[in-house]
Amino acid sequence: MNILVAPDSFKGSMTSAEAAEAIHSGIRNSPFTGAKVEMVPMADGGEGTVDALLAPLQAEKVTVKTVDPIGRKTEGFFAWNGDRKLAVIETAAASGITLLSGTELNPSVATTHGTGIIMKAALDKGAEEIVLGIGGSATADGGAGFLQALGCEFLDEKGQLIQRVSGRLEEIHRIHTGNLDGRVKKVKLVIASDVKNPLLGEKGAIAVFGPQKGVLKEEIPFYENGMKQFADLTVKATGKDYRDAPGAGAAGGFGFSLMSYLNGEMKNGFELIAELTSLEEKIEWADLVISGEGKLDEQTFYGKGPMGVARTALEKNKIVLLFGGSVSESFIKGTYHEENLIPVPLTHEIIPLQQAMSQGEKLLELACRQTLKTLYTGAYRLGGFIKGE
Known part of the structure; x- marks a missing residue:
């Protein structure tokens, strides 16, 4: 399996490069440990x-x-x-x-x-x-x-x-x-x-x-x-x-x-950074695309890096995981019609914001590992992608 890791920064917590490393660590400790992984830290003109x-x-x-x-x-x-x-x-x-x-x-x-x-x-x-x-x-x-x-x-x-x-x-x-x-x-x-x-x-x-x-x-x-x-x-x-x-x-x-x-x-x-990093070509190579940022909400739909990654990948019928430090209900509703797109919060527990931000890499690694485990066990079928169905 080929996995493309292309997150944006989690502002105040992780740069896009640090987020990519955390996701990569989650993949290595998941059932998909043998996957080929390419990391392309993203940005949209802001931090990172x-x-x-x-x-x-x-x-x-x-x-x-x-x-x-x-x-x-x-x-x-x-x-x-x-x-x-x-x-x-x-x-x-x-x-x-x-x-x-x-x-x-x-x-x-x-x-x-x-x-x-x-x-x-x-x-x-x-x-x-x-x-x-x-x-x-x-x-x-x-x-x-x-x-x-x-x-x-x-x-x-x-x-x-x-x-x-x-x-x-x-x-x-x-x-x-x-x-x-x-x-x-x-x-x-x-x-x-x-x-x-x-x-x-x-x-x-x-x-x-x-x-x-x-x-x-x-x-x-x-x-x-x-x-x-x-x-x-x-x-x-x-x-x-x-x-x-x-x-x-x-x-x-x-x-x-x-x-x-x-x-x-x-x-x-x-779009500029996607062009400079040959993102579309790398998405074509991938079976699974993983992105994310600090907050997935209504603004994510308007020009934000993770949604740009997701839209390009979905057009090519790829499976997409989007991790967010927080994921708003409106964002989840806005993605209901995309059956190959899964938004995932970094934690389901209620913890202080500063504590969550200080533990960003640990929480992202764990969320990635657990989500991939869930995918592997078949809880999500996603068009026959998992386990060769």
């Missing part, structure tokens, strides 16, 4: 994007001294293929929400500045092509902090230089691009994102994603007005208006700035 592409791109991992969303010193990274002069950066490495505790989430302080520092390091390395994954950010700064790290200048109403821009975009009254690093206009930039939201409005960056970044309900109009002001100033500075473009609202408006200032091309994160 760099690790997912290291092997497929034959790239090395380069570390960079940078800062986290609230300005603390940290170590970031990017993938680098010197032959192709190609770099892969993930926003989550320096500006990610998993870098902050719940009490540290603060959109009035958080910035994408650290990602800009990583971008500059990639340009210093000689990058001519950059894939930038923008999922999982803790920011609502419209990408202003990123631009500031690359030389863009933001002035307040008195004409004074703002030393550290953040989600308080209403403070910006003028934007100067004269000192923006000239290399950004020459590099080919591909933006990897699973989000299609516009920048503004009820489906925009603040209304939809602001609360998860710390925006209180009563603060939404304030941040929305600041984002609109930033958009208007950006149009004046660049002559381009991407506020309604699909993905402009991704990562707190970061997608908008990457298209406006760097001529970035927006692509579906899962």
Whole structure:
């Protein structure tokens, strides 16, 4: 039997590579121990994007001294293929929400500045092509902090230089691009994102994603007005208006700035990574496909990696297991009609979230082992796949 292991990350618990290893361990300790296994850690532009592409791109991992969303010193990274002069950066490495505790989430302080520092390091390395994954950010700064790290200048109403821009975009009254690093206009930039939201409005960056970044309900109009002001100033500075473009609202408006200032091309994160990892070809090879992520819910159906893996596999009549740290009832209902798709929670016990996340690899290994044992004993027949029926 051929088994393809292609999970996304379990945010705050396991990277996609760690999840793949846990699943592999479960297979080795199951009745399918003799199966041929290929691991293809997946991502959709968020956490784990760099690790997912290291092997497929034959790239090395380069570390960079940078800062986290609230300005603390940290170590970031990017993938680098010197032959192709190609770099892969993930926003989550320096500006990610998993870098902050719940009490540290603060959109009035958080910035994408650290990602800009990583971008500059990639340009210093000689990058001519950059894939930038923008999922999982803790920011609502419209990408202003990123631009500031690359030389863009933001002035307040008195004409004074703002030393550290953040989600308080209403403070910006003028934007100067004269000192923006000239290399950004020459590099080919591909933006990897699973989000299609516009920048503004009820489906925009603040209304939809602001609360998860710390925006209180009563603060939404304030941040929305600041984002609109930033958009208007950006149009004046660049002559381009991407506020309604699909993905402009991704990562707190970061997608908008990457298209406006760097001529970035927006692509579906899962589809891009699936292409770079030859995922479809590997699914064709497999008899059983295993994927998963931290939470399987309604959002999983819209551009998330595990569902992308599952849909491709189901089209080829493969059996699919999807593991989730939690599996919502709505997700289960949404998959009832797919007889070859089995969603599996990591635990059926009620345990504290932090405890579950700290034991993620152990729980995933055990859930995989037990599920495969159930399949082997014939509790699921799945179209005659099990035991040669």
